[in-house]
Amino acid sequence: MTIVDCAEFESALADLLAEPGGAADDRRERLRRHATSCDRCRGALGLVDLAAAPAESRDPIPDPGPGYWRGFEERLAERIAGPTRRSSRLRLAFWGAGAIAVAACCALALLVPRRAPSGAVTAAARPPQVVAPSPAQPPHPAPAPALAKAPAEAAGARSGVRSATPPPPLPVDVEAVEEDDLADASVLGAPPDPFAEADEAALFPSVDDLSDDEKKRFADWLALEEERVRRGAV
Amino acid sequence: MNRETVDHEHDDPELERRLLERFREGDAAAFDRIVRLHRLAVYRVARRILGSHDDADEAAQETFVRAYGALAGFRGESRLRTWLIRIALNVSRTIGAARGRTAVLDETAEPLDEREGADAAAGRAEAGARVRSAVASLPPRQREVVLLKVFSDMTYEDVASAMGLTVGAVKAHFHQAVSNLRRRMTRGTAGGEAR
Numbered sequence: 062m063t064i065v066d067c068a069e070f071e072s073a074l075a076d077l078l079a080e081p082g083g084a085a086d087d088r089r090e091r092l093r094r095h096a097t098s099c100d101r102c103r104g105a106l107g108l109v110d111l112a113a114a115p116a117e118s119r120d121p122i123p124d125p126g127p128g129y130w131r132g133f134e135e136r137l138a139e140r141i142a143g144p145t146r147r148s149s150r151l152r153l154a155f156w157g158a159g160a161i162a163v164a165a166c167c168a169l170a171l172l173v174p175r176r177a178p179s180g181a182v183t184a185a186a187r188p189p190q191v192v193a194p195s196p197a198q199p200p201h202p203a204p205a206p207a208l209a210k211a212p213a214e215a216a217g218a219r220s221g222v223r224s225a226t227p228p229p230p231l232p233v234d235v236e237a238v239e240e241d242d243l244a245d246a247s248v249l250g251a252p253p254d255p256f257a258e259a260d261e262a263a264l265f266p267s268v269d270d271l272s273d274d275e276k277k278r279f280a281d282w283l284a285l286e287e288e289r290v291r292r293g294a295v
Numbered sequence: 296m297n298r299e300t301v302d303h304e305h306d307d308p309e310l311e312r313r314l315l316e317r318f319r320e321g322d323a324a325a326f327d328r329i330v331r332l333h334r335l336a337v338y339r340v341a342r343r344i345l346g347s348h349d350d351a352d353e354a355a356q357e358t359f360v361r362a363y364g365a366l367a368g369f370r371g372e373s374r375l376r377t378w379l380i381r382i383a384l385n386v387s388r389t390i391g392a393a394r395g396r397t398a399v400l401d402e403t404a405e406p407l408d409e410r411e412g413a414d415a416a417a418g419r420a421e422a423g424a425r426v427r428s429a430v431a432s433l434p435p436r437q438r439e440v441v442l443l444k445v446f447s448d449m450t451y452e453d454v455a456s457a458m459g460l461t462v463g464a465v466k467a468h469f470h471q472a473v474s475n476l477r478r479r480m481t482r483g484t485a486g487g488e489a490r
Binding site: 067078101104106107111119125130134136137141176295 | 330331334335338348352355359412422425443444445469470474478479480481482
């Protein structure tokens, strides 16, 4: 039986190429006869030969050899072990930073009672500071929020404590300030000195008064600060 | 013959099952054994797709690193070798895309048969080179199907599993690839079809 149709040739060629172990002689010969006599299929003789070849000789890629495989295994073992070693170092660094943060928290907890006498209230419970306006100088209608709130908010954000204390009203009318008064920035309603004795309790609330969530956020912030200091960022 | 020396072992499902079990129990030697069983198949697939030894080496390394991370979750829905070849295909595609090229079998030599004469060997080498060149010019899916089906001697089912396709789709790609190969190889010969 002779293949007369190129489509039939293609189909038979595909079947033979897909067969493991090569094609039977008679089928291969039929394909070869068609390929040699057909202009459209002559170029595919190489595929007929490939189909005829046993499976193991179709693959021209040589085995790189035992020397190569020894090196391959060594490099693979190193690569597989690599991430494990790295993660161990990371774990160590993580727990080290955690230990530093805990130590810092303990130190802070020991310091706070000395700075804030017993019975000190938290920032949230403290009554707002009231500055009596001078009779000659009516109180300023509204403080500049950013200026007035910034330190308290910053302290609250850093410590994880939200201060409910409203910003203090400006003690004086800005327009009535004499030039000499500019020497004392506080009269312009400048933010109070965060390290002033009166605000220490707000800045350094007792750790005992914090909720668990606040304690956690405070510890996280402290760890970040420690890290920044360690990196020389501050 | 450049078949793996452990050819008979990589097709042993019982051995595969035992090695997987040992690996899951924490036996590191089991993974070494798996690597030895399948490293040549993985290397060859990568080299067929990427063309160079160095790229194939990199792909084979990456394949086994990924396999190590995922092997504990291997559910055995396909043979381990097929699963590894699937990883190797993905890794090779990624490396090939990064290199901006794909080369198929272009740096490898035809195995010589000492029984044939010099002319016959030269003719066969030339025919082999033309086949490789035509395979390299196929669209990616068709090229991969041909490489796995013809050169790696995999079943349609295994090729489908390795490529994440259905068996029907693999067969369609394969027949289309053979048709394209015939046309491309004929176009390059004197008196070939003009289309």
